[in-house]
Amino acid sequence: TGSDLTEDHWDAFFGFYMDTGSRKWGRPYLNRAFYSLLGERMPDKVLLLMARRPGGPWIAGALNLLGRDCLYGRHWGCSEDVPFLHFELCYYQAIEHAIRLGLPRVEAGAQGQHKIARGYLPSAVYSAHWIADPMLREPVARYLEREREAVEADMQMLSEEYSPFRSEG
Structure with missing residues (x-):
């Protein structure tokens, strides 16, 4: 440093x-x-x-x-x-x-299910992209709505089923 x-x-x-x-x-x-x-x-x-x-x-x-x-x-x-x-x-x-x-x-x-075994659980990350072409903004927004749902479901499944940490209960 x-x-x-x-x-x-x-x-x-x-x-x-x-x-x-x-x-x-x-x-x-x-x-x-x-x-x-x-x-x-x-x-x-x-x-x-x-x-x-x-x-x-x-x-x-x-x-x-x-x-x-x-x-x-x-x-x-x-x-x-x-x-x-x-x-x-x-x-x-x-x-x-x-x-x-x-x-x-x-x-x-970003990425990498191999990280779970090393103690890194999935977490949401955010990006702030600006789509310059107005004709492209709406299709990208619709895609991202579906993608967001799929990513959230994957994160939940990976955290619940593959976490290397002991869960209570």
Whole structure:
């Protein structure tokens, strides 16, 4: 965090972001300058968790943002496939840092039923998109009404049936 973050960290992380984004999401949308600006303008709100073998180059990283009462996991990437490293950086280290910082929760980002086994239950996230084309607004709004119902039903089912936490009663 803060002044510990260098351009070398951001260079490595940008490489991870580009590789992972190109393979999984189709097209990365952030440029390299974004990360320098993030580190420059919000240094105390960034937690960058990085991994490397002793004496070697960085091989993975997880970008988190620090809120008033939450650690927000945002981006992950790697240059080498190491079993369980994703979970170590994105979940276990994030939880450890949140505890150390006195943050009551960690928001691990969108998607991923695999997160349930690691203690992350589904929670609603919100987005504020503006649809520029007036002809598209109504069909998108109708779709989102149906999608919202389906997502809420999935969240409830996953929380009730697959939660790793003991329920009372």
